[in-house]
Amino acid sequence: MRIAKLRTLLTRLMDDDNGCPWTSKQTYQSITSHTREEIDELIKAIDLGDTKNIQEEVGDLLLQVLFYSAIAEKRGDFTFDDVAKTLHDKLTYRYDFIETALAKEGGVLMDATPEELDTLWQQAKLAAQKK
Numbered sequence: 001m002r003i004a005k006l007r008t009l010l011t012r013l014m015d016d017d018n019g020c021p022w023t024s025k026q027t028y029q030s031i032t033s034h035t036r037e038e039i040d041e042l043i044k045a046i047d048l049g050d051t052k053n054i055q056e057e058v059g060d061l062l063l064q065v066l067f068y069s070a071i072a073e074k075r076g077d078f079t080f081d082d083v084a085k086t087l088h089d090k091l092t093y094r095y096d097f098i099e100t101a102l103a104k105e106g107g108v109l110m111d112a113t114p115e116e117l118d119t120l121w122q123q124a125k126l127a128a129q130k131k
Contacts, residue, residue: 003066007066007070011070011073026067034064038061041060090128093124094121094124095109098120
C-alpha cells in the first residue's frame with residue numbers, strides 16, 4: 001500500500017503543469033549522480049553498522065528506483081509494474097535453474113553451501129543471457 005502512495009506522490013510531482021518544477025524536468029541521466037550518492041551513503045551506513053541509517057538509505061535507494069520508473073512511465077518507456085514483473089521473472093528463472101541443477105546432483109536448495117549457490121547463480125545469469 002505504501003508503494004502505491006509513493007508512486008502516486010511521484011506521479012503528482014512529475015506532472016509538468018502542477019508538479020514540482022525540479023522533479024518534473026528530471027531525466028534518467030540527470031539523476032544518476034543522486035543515485036550514486038545514495039548508494040555511497042547506504043554503503044557507508046552498512047560499513048558503520050548503523051541499522052537506523054541503513055533503513056533510511058534503503059528508502060532513499062527505493063526512491064531512486066521509483067523515480068527512474070516515474071521518468072520511464074512519463075516517457076512511455078515502461079512502468080514500475082514492468083520493473084517488478086521483470087525482477088519477479090528473473091528471480092523465478094534463476095531459482096528454478098538453481099533448484100533444477102541441485103536436484104540433478106541429488107541436492108536441495110536448503111542444503112547447498114553459499115559457494116555452490118554463488119556458482120549456480122552465476123551460471124543462471126549466463127544461461128539467461130543466452131536465451
